[in-house]
Amino acid sequence: MKRVGVFICHCGTNIAHTVDCEKVAKTAAEFPHVVFSTDYKYMCSEPGQMVIKNAIKEHKLDRIVVASCSPRMHEPTFRKCMESAGLNPYLMEMANIREHCSWVHPDKEKGTEKAIDLVKMAVAKVVKNTPLTRSSIPIHKRALVIGGGIAGIQAALDIADAGYVVDIVEKEPSIGGRMAQVDKTFPTLDCSACILTPKMVDAAQHPNINLVTYSEIEKVEGYVGNFEVTIRHKARSVDVSKCTGCGTCWEKCPTKVASEFELGLGTRKAIYTPFPQAVPNKPVIDRDNCRYFKTGKCMVCQKLCPTGAVDYTQEDQLETIRYGAIVVATGFDLFDHSVYGEYGYGKYPDVITGLQFERLINASGPTAGKIKRPSDHKEPKTIVFIKCVGSRDEAKGKPYCSKTCCMYTAKHATLVKEKIKDSQAIVFYMDVRTPGKNYEEFYQRAVDEYGVQYVRGRVSKIYQKGDKLIVKGEDTLLGKQVEVEADMVVLATAMVARSDAGDLARKVGFSYDQHDFFTEAHPKLRPVETHTAGVYLAGACQGPKDIPDSVSQASAAAAKVCGLLSKNEMATEPIISAVNESICSGCGLCISICPYKAIDLKTITERVHGKMLERQVAAVNSGLCQGCGACTVACRSSALNLRGFTNEQILAEVDALCL
Amino acid sequence: MKLAYYPGCSLSTTGIEYNMSTLAVARTLGLDLWEIPEWNCCGASSAHLTNHLLALALPARNLAIAEEAGLDVAVPCAACFARFKATEAAVKDSAETRATIEEVIGRKYEAKYTVKSLLDVFVNTVGLSQIKTLVNRPLEGLKVAPYYGCLLVRPHKITQFDDPEDPVTIDQIMSAIGAEPVYWGYKTECCGAAHPTVVPEVGLKMLKSIYQGARDAGADCIVTACPLCLTNLDMRQKEVGEQNNTQYNLPVFYFTELVGLALGHDPHTLGIDKHFVDALAFLKNKGFLNPVQNRRDSE
Amino acid sequence: MLKNLEEVRVFMERINLTPGLAQAKPIRDSLKEHCGTDVGRCYQCGKCTAGCPVAFAMDYTPREIVRLLQLGLKEEALKSKTIWLCATCDTCSTRCPREVEPAKLMEGLRQEAKAKGLVADKRLDLFNDLFLQLVEKYGRVHEMGLILKFNLLSAQPLKDAGHGPGMFLKGKINPLPHTIKDNGEVKQIFARVRALGGEGK
Numbered sequence A: 001m002k003r004v005g006v007f008i009c010h011c012g013t014n015i016a017h018t019v020d021c022e023k024v025a026k027t028a029a030e031f032p033h034v035v036f037s038t039d040y041k042y043m044c045s046e047p048g049q050m051v052i053k054n055a056i057k058e059h060k061l062d063r064i065v066v067a068s069c070s071p072r073m074h075e076p077t078f079r080k081c082m083e084s085a086g087l088n089p090y091l092m093e094m095a096n097i098r099e100h101c102s103w104v105h106p107d108k109e110k111g112t113e114k115a116i117d118l119v120k121m122a123v124a125k126v127v128k129n130t131p132l133t134r135s136s137i138p139i140h141k142r143a144l145v146i147g148g149g150i151a152g153i154q155a156a157l158d159i160a161d162a163g164y165v166v167d168i169v170e171k172e173p174s175i176g177g178r179m180a181q182v183d184k185t186f187p188t189l190d191c192s193a194c195i196l197t198p199k200m201v202d203a204a205q206h207p208n209i210n211l212v213t214y215s216e217i218e219k220v221e222g223y224v225g226n227f228e229v230t231i232r233h234k235a236r237s238v239d240v241s242k243c244t245g246c247g248t249c250w251e252k253c254p255t256k257v258a259s260e261f262e263l264g265l266g267t268r269k270a271i272y273t274p275f276p277q278a279v280p281n282k283p284v285i286d287r288d289n290c291r292y293f294k295t296g297k298c299m300v301c302q303k304l305c306p307t308g309a310v311d312y313t314q315e316d317q318l319e320t321i322r323y324g325a326i327v328v329a330t331g332f333d334l335f336d337h338s339v340y341g342e343y344g345y346g347k348y349p350d351v352i353t354g355l356q357f358e359r360l361i362n363a364s365g366p367t368a369g370k371i372k373r374p375s376d377h378k379e380p381k382t383i384v385f386i387k388c389v390g391s392r393d394e395a396k397g398k399p400y401c402s403k404t405c406c407m408y409t410a411k412h413a414t415l416v417k418e419k420i421k422d423s424q425a426i427v428f429y430m431d432v433r434t435p436g437k438n439y440e441e442f443y444q445r446a447v448d449e450y451g452v453q454y455v456r457g458r459v460s461k462i463y464q465k466g467d468k469l470i471v472k473g474e475d476t477l478l479g480k481q482v483e484v485e486a487d488m489v490v491l492a493t494a495m496v497a498r499s500d501a502g503d504l505a506r507k508v509g510f511s512y513d514q515h516d517f518f519t520e521a522h523p524k525l526r527p528v529e530t531h532t533a534g535v536y537l538a539g540a541c542q543g544p545k546d547i548p549d550s551v552s553q554a555s556a557a558a559a560k561v562c563g564l565l566s567k568n569e570m571a572t573e574p575i576i577s578a579v580n581e582s583i584c585s586g587c588g589l590c591i592s593i594c595p596y597k598a599i600d601l602k603t604i605t606e607r608v609h610g611k612m613l614e615r616q617v618a619a620v621n622s623g624l625c626q627g628c629g630a631c632t633v634a635c636r637s638s639a640l641n642l643r644g645f646t647n648e649q650i651l652a653e654v655d656a657l658c659l
Numbered sequence B: 001m002k003l004a005y006y007p008g009c010s011l012s013t014t015g016i017e018y019n020m021s022t023l024a025v026a027r028t029l030g031l032d033l034w035e036i037p038e039w040n041c042c043g044a045s046s047a048h049l050t051n052h053l054l055a056l057a058l059p060a061r062n063l064a065i066a067e068e069a070g071l072d073v074a075v076p077c078a079a080c081f082a083r084f085k086a087t088e089a090a091v092k093d094s095a096e097t098r099a100t101i102e103e104v105i106g107r108k109y110e111a112k113y114t115v116k117s118l119l120d121v122f123v124n125t126v127g128l129s130q131i132k133t134l135v136n137r138p139l140e141g142l143k144v145a146p147y148y149g150c151l152l153v154r155p156h157k158i159t160q161f162d163d164p165e166d167p168v169t170i171d172q173i174m175s176a177i178g179a180e181p182v183y184w185g186y187k188t189e190c191c192g193a194a195h196p197t198v199v200p201e202v203g204l205k206m207l208k209s210i211y212q213g214a215r216d217a218g219a220d221c222i223v224t225a226c227p228l229c230l231t232n233l234d235m236r237q238k239e240v241g242e243q244n245n246t247q248y249n250l251p252v253f254y255f256t257e258l259v260g261l262a263l264g265h266d267p268h269t270l271g272i273d274k275h276f277v278d279a280l281a282f283l284k285n286k287g288f289l290n291p292v293q294n295r296r297d298s299e
Numbered sequence C: 001m002l003k004n005l006e007e008v009r010v011f012m013e014r015i016n017l018t019p020g021l022a023q024a025k026p027i028r029d030s031l032k033e034h035c036g037t038d039v040g041r042c043y044q045c046g047k048c049t050a051g052c053p054v055a056f057a058m059d060y061t062p063r064e065i066v067r068l069l070q071l072g073l074k075e076e077a078l079k080s081k082t083i084w085l086c087a088t089c090d091t092c093s094t095r096c097p098r099e100v101e102p103a104k105l106m107e108g109l110r111q112e113a114k115a116k117g118l119v120a121d122k123r124l125d126l127f128n129d130l131f132l133q134l135v136e137k138y139g140r141v142h143e144m145g146l147i148l149k150f151n152l153l154s155a156q157p158l159k160d161a162g163h164g165p166g167m168f169l170k171g172k173i174n175p176l177p178h179t180i181k182d183n184g185e186v187k188q189i190f191a192r193v194r195a196l197g198g199e200g201k
């Protein structure tokens, strides 16, 4: 005979104002197997838990139902409470009579009725519960950081400082990310390189950090604590162990191509490092453009390299490494403004993006820090900035706010006024969003001290007239059409996900949103975790972020990683799928359904009519299974069952409600 | 290639040269234009501004007649084109609207065939390369400001033709006949429609910015595909110039006139003598009226 | 009639928002139904107005018309000259980042203003009426006749008269109205539209 106890929580008045808790408790006392039932103001509080523990002892309860808030809130609390009362924690069920009942129903009578139903179902289920035990998996104490921007670098430094080995896999020849392209940083206007370069060097010299540049993730298998990651080292055509970074090769290489780092405003050679402070300061050959790879002739770099480091025969190499945890920090791209016909479809040379502007004012940029417009290299006197291009635009762009552009536009306008004294900087804006420490003050300085002119309105049209750009807008504060004859226009284009973000997420096995930004496990309470155990997020790959936010998130992700790696093994949730091998037909349907790649086929031998036969059945990897239950629904022979949510348990709930 | 042809009211009065040049050029390009018999006015913007159903029904009657003949419809006038397209879209969109319209016009109309602007027919049915091969008087050195106005390209969802912000079909045709299209910011600005007549204090200002734009871009003349635009731009030019103490001297052409000229037609056959801003003298100055071999009109 | 454009913006008294806001939701809903566009989505960026070729002459800019509607001040919008000055060029709708279609609102408001007798600029309304009268009568429109008649009725008989002879000589004006042989069918269309509740004047 099962002995069930029922505990109804008032949650202050949260539940009690629409549910008659006393009545629920009284009614529940009559349900089959229930030997004790009570209500209490706050079940989760110390005294509340004492009520439960005492009742377990006094009434010899062997399982309980707590009717209160969502299990997402307090399931761990009550499980612990069970454990300390000497019961298996999985012999506890929660009925959610807050989020699913009192918060959504106004009518007390009906609310009470529904609460009774919910409790009835939970009682029916808990009667069928069996004790479950957690198992444990070992943890491999090495971390992988994907993406070597400021977020990736920070996460790696923190993890490494805690004593764990960490590899940064970066697809470009150098780490640094977007921050390396930025000139000065708001809100302090300190030079980006001055604060970034030391960090890059720290990362390169840290005994626990390996920089794996010009490399990409090929494949990820395994699970938390035990990821098996295959990395593709792209052929650099330069032997990094020999190369000293002297620069002879890229000085002498005859092939010039548009530089990605300079966003088309400058050039680089076919053998190149992306920028002068690159880390590692060792070049790669861009084989698509190299004369030797195209025509078989040239070899200038090889001939001139004093250490004989140039090696045209290198090939891509694959390497598989085991990691306990992964931090994804792949950053962002910029929205392609060529969808805006009204702004010239990206065809006007002097309509540039904010990031291009960063390169134009950077001392080591293509113009050596002099603001010159791309078309004729003249110094522009009137510069128009347009904010929210591609952001907050459902018609042609993204619905979200990109968060950083208000601030960097204020920065750009300030720098224009600082560098060109007789200039006009005009910012067309819809809102000025400055929620950050010292941000509003920074913006106000741009207006008060530097004389940047802000005009509230979205620009409707830009067109080229002679060597001027005519910018047409409305000053919505005045209710009048306005027009500016500008020399250059800078668009604050939206921050968007990297074009390969979705691919990477699928490879590693975590989720992303409709804009391809990576999804955190909980928007408020688990902002750096993903739904996949052992995979964490840092920086702008999770959503638009500035440097302070990216760095904070990176350190937070590092703390999570260290927490994980500090253990030798970790307990796994027992609520996972289990295969009844005797009825599994081995069809494999579940394999394609499982979003966590947790199911494989394995071969078993069994005795049939005295003969030993081999056949295939599904096998669930307990490290990977997240207990989502998708497979159990897909299985045609009902061979899969989710522990803690078995078909029998769920049917008992349904019966309790309907019969 | 046979197409139903809807000239519309303008092309028999103020835009008569658009009709003349279209018919002349069509012959040379091998287009068989079958004029919709007993066509009626599409209602233009007046019906559109006044009554939704009427605005759909008036074009529908013409479309129904073309549909009975089993032909796609070529529409030279941008204003008519916009109304026709709106009707076509409405009928495709909703069976209910279709039923109401059919009831009102007393004919069957299922939008089985496509309404095309004449520009579309030139670029996509005839093809630029075909036009190019037939040119025997390339208009080299003629700097034209291609002017599309609103109705050809907007709303894009309905007209489904060319780009709403930077249309290029007139530009392409002009390049094909050897002329040089200039880039300017007023390609798709509104000419004011009835405003220059009805609310001149507003309409004439709208025209002024267009003249100014064409002049600033270094154009010799303006090319359009709409009789309403042409009438406004041509007829009001002197007046607007006087108001602003200037002379714009920008002849305004239908694209068919310039194509006709390049194909070797006689300017009078094309109706080029019918403009307010003296287009004949302008062309003569440019040397485009010298006799050419293979004059088309003798064919 | 507009005498002095600069005088268009009159001083406005302080508006009591409460009565208007009580109407805002039903107004928004009915505009959604009748014009197929949702004024609630507008975030007042001004892109519509920035590109409008007529905004310079309007008493309320297109953005301000949307604002009036958001605040439930539809009466004010119906009385505006803006809705009559709008040239239906659709630039605003094409560029609106929130997919609001001000051009459709103008169209809807015009029809409603006419029904309520609130026509702020009689000229455009008169022109449209004359135009449609011709279509109903002759099946086609005789443009110069229309213009001359309009000028006569709008009390500016000599305006554009100068263009007449030029047109005539160039063969652009046909002295007789164009007509189609049997205009019964077009007359029927007008009659049926009227019967279906449309004004179709």
Ligand SMILES: Cc1cc2nc3c(=O)[nH]c(=O)nc-3n(C[C@H](O)[C@H](O)[C@H](O)COP(=O)(O)OP(=O)(O)OC[C@H]3O[C@@H](n4cnc5c(N)ncnc54)[C@H](O)[C@@H]3O)c2cc1C
Pocket (backbone or CB within 6 Å): A146, A147, A148, A149, A150, A151, A152, A169, A170, A171, A172, A175, A176, A177, A178, A179, A182, A184, A185, A186, A187, A215, A216, A217, A329, A330, A331, A332, A333, A354, A355, A356, A358, A404, A408, A411, A498, A500, A504, A538, A539, A540, A541, A545, A546, A547, A548, A550
């Ligand atoms: C014009 C402009 C100006 C700005 N100015 C400022 C400022 O003044 N102050 C401020 O606080 N913020 C500023 N920001 C924001 C700042 O750039 C970002 O906050 C910061 O760069 C985010 O860092 P991150 O490491 O998340 O991403 P990123 O800098 O984008 O770095 C991501 C890295 O991951 C690598 N990567 C991407 N995909 C892969 C892959 N599949 N495999 C391996 N590696 C990969 C990339 O190559 C890159 O190195 C500005 C942004 C812009 C656009």
Ligand code: SF4
Pocket (backbone or CB within 6 Å): A249, A252, A253, A254, A255, A269, A270, A271, A285, A289, A290, A291, A292, A293, A298, A299, A300, A301, A302
């Ligand atoms: S071999 Fe290629 S990379 Fe080397 S110098 Fe020649 S072009 Fe440059």
Ligand code: SF4
Pocket (backbone or CB within 6 Å): A387, A388, A389, A391, A392, A400, A401, A402, A403, A404, A405, A406, A407, A431, A432, A433, A492
């Ligand atoms: S941060 Fe500012 S500029 Fe950027 S999208 Fe948001 S509001 Fe627009």
Ligand code: SF4
Pocket (backbone or CB within 6 Å): C041, C042, C043, C044, C045, C046, C047, C048, C049, C062, C063, C066, C092, C095, C096, C097, C098, C099, C100, C101, C102
């Ligand atoms: S463009 Fe659209 S969102 Fe912007 S003010 Fe106009 S209607 Fe509103």
Ligand code: SF4
Pocket (backbone or CB within 6 Å): C048, C051, C052, C053, C054, C055, C062, C085, C086, C087, C088, C089, C090, C091, C092, C093, C102, C103, C106
């Ligand atoms: S449709 Fe009307 S309101 Fe919109 S841009 Fe054109 S004239 Fe202005």
